[in-house]
Amino acid sequence: xxxxxxxxxxxxxxxxxxxxxxxxxxxxxxxxxxxxxxxxxxxxxxxxxxxxxxxxxxxxxxxxxxxxxxxxxxxxxxxxxxxxxxxxxxxxxxxxxxxxxxxxxxxxxxxxxxxxxxxxxxxxxxxxxxxxxxxxxxxxxxxxxxxxxxxxxxxxxxxxxxxxxxxxxxxxxxxxxxxxxxxxxxxxxxxxxxxxxxxxxxxxxxxxxxxxxxxxxxxxxxxxxxxxxxxxxxxxxxxxxxxxxxxxxxxxxxxxxxxxxxxxxxxxx
Amino acid sequence: xxxxxxxxxxxxxxxxxxxxxxxxxxxxxxxxxxxxxxxxxxxxxxxxxxxxxxxxxxxxxxxxxxxxxxxxxxxxxxxxxxxxxxxxxxxxxxxxxxxxxxxxxxxxxxxxxxxxxxxxxxxxxxxxxxxxxxxxxxxxxxxxxxxxxxxxxxxxxxxxxxxxxxxxxxxxxxxxxxxxxxxxxxxxxxxxxxxxxxxxxxxxxxxxxxxxxxxxxxxxxxxxxxxxxxxxxxxxxxxxxxxxxxxxxxxxxxxxxxxxxxxxxxxxxxxxxxxxxxxxxxxxxxxxxxxxxxxxxxxxxxxxx
Numbered sequence: 393x394x395x396x397x398x399x400x401x402x403x404x405x406x407x408x409x410x411x412x413x414x415x416x417x418x419x420x421x422x423x424x425x426x427x428x429x430x431x432x433x434x435x436x437x438x439x440x441x442x443x444x445x446x447x448x449x450x451x452x453x454x455x456x457x458x459x460x461x462x463x464x465x466x467x468x469x470x471x472x473x474x475x476x477x478x479x480x481x482x483x484x485x486x487x488x489x490x491x492x493x494x495x496x497x498x499x500x501x502x503x504x505x506x507x508x509x510x511x512x513x514x515x516x517x518x519x520x521x522x523x524x525x526x527x528x529x530x531x532x533x534x535x536x537x538x539x540x541x542x543x544x545x546x547x548x549x550x551x552x553x554x555x556x557x558x559x560x561x562x563x564x565x566x567x568x569x570x571x572x573x574x575x576x577x578x579x580x581x582x583x584x585x586x587x588x589x590x591x592x593x594x595x596x597x598x599x600x601x602x603x604x605x606x607x608x609x610x611x612x613x614x615x616x617x618x619x620x621x622x623x624x625x626x627x628x629x630x631x632x633x634x635x636x637x638x639x640x641x642x643x644x645x646x647x648x649x650x651x652x653x654x655x656x657x658x659x660x661x
Numbered sequence: 662x663x664x665x666x667x668x669x670x671x672x673x674x675x676x677x678x679x680x681x682x683x684x685x686x687x688x689x690x691x692x693x694x695x696x697x698x699x700x701x702x703x704x705x706x707x708x709x710x711x712x713x714x715x716x717x718x719x720x721x722x723x724x725x726x727x728x729x730x731x732x733x734x735x736x737x738x739x740x741x742x743x744x745x746x747x748x749x750x751x752x753x754x755x756x757x758x759x760x761x762x763x764x765x766x767x768x769x770x771x772x773x774x775x776x777x778x779x780x781x782x783x784x785x786x787x788x789x790x791x792x793x794x795x796x797x798x799x800x801x802x803x804x805x806x807x808x809x810x811x812x813x814x815x816x817x818x819x820x821x822x823x824x825x826x827x828x829x830x831x832x833x834x835x836x837x838x839x840x841x842x843x844x845x846x847x848x849x850x851x852x853x854x855x856x857x858x859x860x861x862x863x864x865x866x867x868x869x870x871x872x873x874x875x876x877x878x879x880x881x882x883x884x885x886x887x888x889x890x891x892x893x894x895x896x897x898x899x900x901x902x903x904x905x906x907x908x909x910x911x912x913x914x915x916x917x918x919x920x921x922x923x924x925x926x927x928x929x930x931x932x933x934x935x936x937x938x939x940x941x942x943x944x945x946x947x948x949x950x951x952x953x954x955x956x957x958x959x960x961x962x963x964x965x966x
Contacts, residue, residue, distance in 0.1 A: 395783070396878070399878060403778060403779040404783060406772075407776050407779035407780060407783075410849075411795055413846070414799050414846075414850075416814075416820075417807060417814060418799065418802055418807070418810060420810050470706075474707075477699045477700070478700070481696055481699040485695070493703070496704075496707045496708065496712060497703070499711070500707075500711055503715075503950070504906055504907020504923070506907050506909060506926050506927065510930055510936070510940065511717070512711075513930070514717060514721065515713065515717060518717070534710070538707070538711050541706075541707070569689070570685040570688045570689050572685075595801055599803045601804070601805055602907070606930065616804075619806075636805075636806040639802065639806050640802050643802045647797075
């Protein structure tokens, strides 16, 4: 299609403007975390590192970060086991209800978070309470693991389908048993897919607020829950700004790792 | 007999297989056993833990709460759905939620399609991967932080007011408009990426052929581009629509006093302590979403996901 120069320029302008709109809010948070004005008037007149120092000292915020890290690691560990096993079953076997397994894995993330949230909260109350287990970090991890399985499952399944079974068959022909093949042939081929899925799973867990609200109970405040609880308190705004800015800065790490992984995957194995 | 002796001698020369080797052999011979072992953990977690929980919550929707004790009364009734249907306030909220989800989807289509088109067909191919990363990267930034950023910008005297001020306008403030705006912002990458993928697969030669046959760009857009990327648009809309429909955090942050279905569910679980009614309200987005997915399936869009 021969677009007129004006049309091309207009489309470019929409792209640049769209990207600007995507990034401006993130920049605003970053700038506000060093805005010296306590009321965060705009445009900022002077800058300070005071809020960052202040936020580092906030015990509640520190505890919330720790809880979030624990929840993310726990949920990712469970999801790695469940997601990889399910992906193996679906990729390497034919059985009745194979499609249903895919659906069961995807459903927790496909349904609105609030539905998953009240369903899990209700189940935890009915099943765990009589056993003496209250809502807390444990239930947060269980809830997060449920919707994190899909990230691992998708990544590992895609990798298993792409690599096929010929390498594993060759390994068996050369005398390796099932476990040796798994350890020396299958696992190395899957490692980067598991890492990519795990990264996504951790990010998903770290960011989650809706399901967490219903499964956390008063004891286990994750970082999003803590931020949300302090969002409407003006005197906590500096700390909230710093944490928000820190989360934006930290989100560069998974982007970088994901890029490394995807560029590594393209090179011949 | 001589032959047999030779074979036995070879076998005897090998060390006896250890238990690990024997277990591996058993697993190798029995694919069904392998499958059972693989499936047992995920299914034990997901079927009772998740599907069971879902079934239980929808069953709860048919129960009621005793107004005095706050205990759930296990007696089958349609009272919750009756209330939903009869009370105009719930009908308004349900329609408003679907309207917000639809508006967010349309806005994202209107912004996402030209952006994706520029990425796939206008900019130099060498730059495309960087643009994809640029669109994808903000998805890693926390949802809450992005909603909070908009709360800061839309605040009285915030950036929105500053920018629009010279034009004699002011920002929308907190409310329904702000909710739609922020949700559209949050889910925009989910629309751009499938549409970009769809457009990248659309051969340039088709666009050239349309131009050679005398079609102006707008005609080409309508007759060639849109029908070809329609499944991608629908795929993107599944995300924007479903994510908007269940949201109640954004509306709390920038929506002022606006109520959506999510808020009704949340308030009934928490403050009102009426789980059966919350469950009944929660069935609305699920039913709407299932209808939407069924419609989307007919366009073949779900294979794009």
